[in-house]
Amino acid sequence: MTAIERAIEGSVAAAGGDNPSRFDWREAWYPVAYLRDLPKGQPTPFPLLGEDLVIWWDGQGWRAFADRCPHRLARLSEGRIAGDGLLECPYHGWAFQGDGTCDRIPQQKEEGGAHLSPRACARAYATATGQGMLFVYGGDRERAARVPLPLVEPVGDFEAEPAGWTLFDTFRDVPYDALTLLENVLDPSHLPFTHHRSVGNRSNAGPVELELQTHDRQGFTGFWAEGPRRGKLGSQSTRFVAPCLMWHDLTSKQLGRTLTVVYATPMGKGQCRLFARFPFQFASPIPALFIRLTPRWYSHFGQNGVLEDDQIFLHYQERYLAAAGGSDRFAKAFYLPTRADFFVTALRQWVNDFAGEPFPGAEFPASPPRDVLLERYRSHTQHCRSCREALQNIERLRVGEVALGGAALGGA
Structure with a gap:
């Protein structure tokens, strides 16, 4: 029995789907960002396999949704993380929990139940972290739980820096x-x-x-x-x-x-x-x-x-x-x-x-x-926390130099 066949029969599944003769690109984990570069206070857009996603932090973990509100298909990445930790659509304020369920529709009456409909849910993708990176699974969420992350085995898992490396x-x-x-x-x-x-x-x-x-x-x-x-x-x-x-x-x-x-x-x-x-x-x-x-x-x-x-x-x-x-x-x-x-x-x-x-x-x-x-x-720069902050510091120095130059000229 091959490793692929053993994985399919057991609790661990091989990346690529169940067909041993074909590899499904969607049935795999992909890194989308280093954790240190992701802002927790705002949603982040990212395209994966041709699908626009929104990456966001719900207070408990990193989430990934299809980047469109089920209401009128507005981009959720243009929205905000509300005070209660929900992802809020910028168009009409529909708000979503980390699993994709709709928590509120401001336009419905208090006794309304439209937010409970499956049609009100955002499409959620499986996410996981490993070796300081955020991974998103492109296919079936239930299968994702059985597919190991593609980590670099010699290094071992870590959050910031690997031990001994x-x-x-x-x-x-x-x-x-x-x-x-x-x-x-x-x-x-x-x-x-x-x-x-x-x-x-x-x-x-x-x-x-x-x-x-x-x-x-x-x-x-x-x-x-x-x-x-x-x-x-x-x-x-x-x-x-x-x-x-x-x-x-x-x-x-x-x-x-x-x-x-x-x-x-x-x-x-x-x-x-x-x-x-x-x-x-x-x-x-x-x-x-x-x-x-x-x-x-x-x-x-x-x-x-x-x-x-x-x-x-x-x-x-x-x-x-x-x-x-x-x-x-x-x-x-x-x-x-x-x-x-x-x-x-x-x-x-x-x-x-x-x-x-x-x-x-x-x-x-x-x-x-x-x-x-x-x-x-x-x-690169707009997505990299380190380079973005360095650029902002350089721009502040330039503004300061201009101000000092103006003050010097004014006092001349």
Whole structure:
């Protein structure tokens, strides 16, 4: 009996649904935000798998609803968290409890019972927290309780920082699909060229002999015996946990143990939210101290630059692949003659064998100008508490400088 079959028969269910030969994108958990970045005092919109959601705090936990009021379909994310902790629609004041039930309809008489109707309920999604992130389940809420969260197993669970590890992370809404992102980060051979002078160097380029170890509906594992920088750092193992998580695991004498973790949360056709996490177990305490002393907003500044190294060509690459027939025809659209592309092939084969693409039949939105593809405020800063507060502080300093300059001129 396979692990999938055991999970289906038992109390734990595998992500992807009950059909062992197909993977349902909706029957899975997806991270939508780091907990530290979510405001408890106001609702937050987020699109998941093409569905507009509203994320909010009801005083007991994080909730996720379809972002439309059952009354007249107004966006609930434009509403407010009322004084009694309910989510209140901005249009007519209908208010909802954390499970989606309607608590009050201001327009009905006191003895009215319209709020008790199932039609008055907001559509609620299952939510859970783990490793400092909020996850939303895209499908059946009852099944969600049996599907484990896609957590990074070596690190263990934590709220702020994992015990025994030093962690820094970032996120960004990128202008390409989740599959394009996963294909990119599963490919170690692009780092010396794409990220030359940021996190790579062309002098480290060379043959990349990847080995695929396991491959099934739930993902795959692989190994790179030589490892990065032409073997200077040691061997590297890779794991893809379907449908949205991958990590590389490397232990070296120089640096200690390093994980490179990426989640790819599908938002809509041609857009996903990237979560990148870097847990370290350093051989020396000095690098850990340096990371802890570095402001989060400052590290995000550099990390966003790394993400922009390949942002433009990934945006267009996936459109060229779609024009050539999509993932179904990747083997003809791509020329993959070396083992460096083994994990790319494994990912595309997983799509073709089990999952299909997350937005079949959907059209890409029009490509925006280059400067829009690279802009940071809407894709990161406005959603990041650390960067948003840093920007506000800078703006306050600028206002203060102008005021001081004006006072100096006035006194001259």
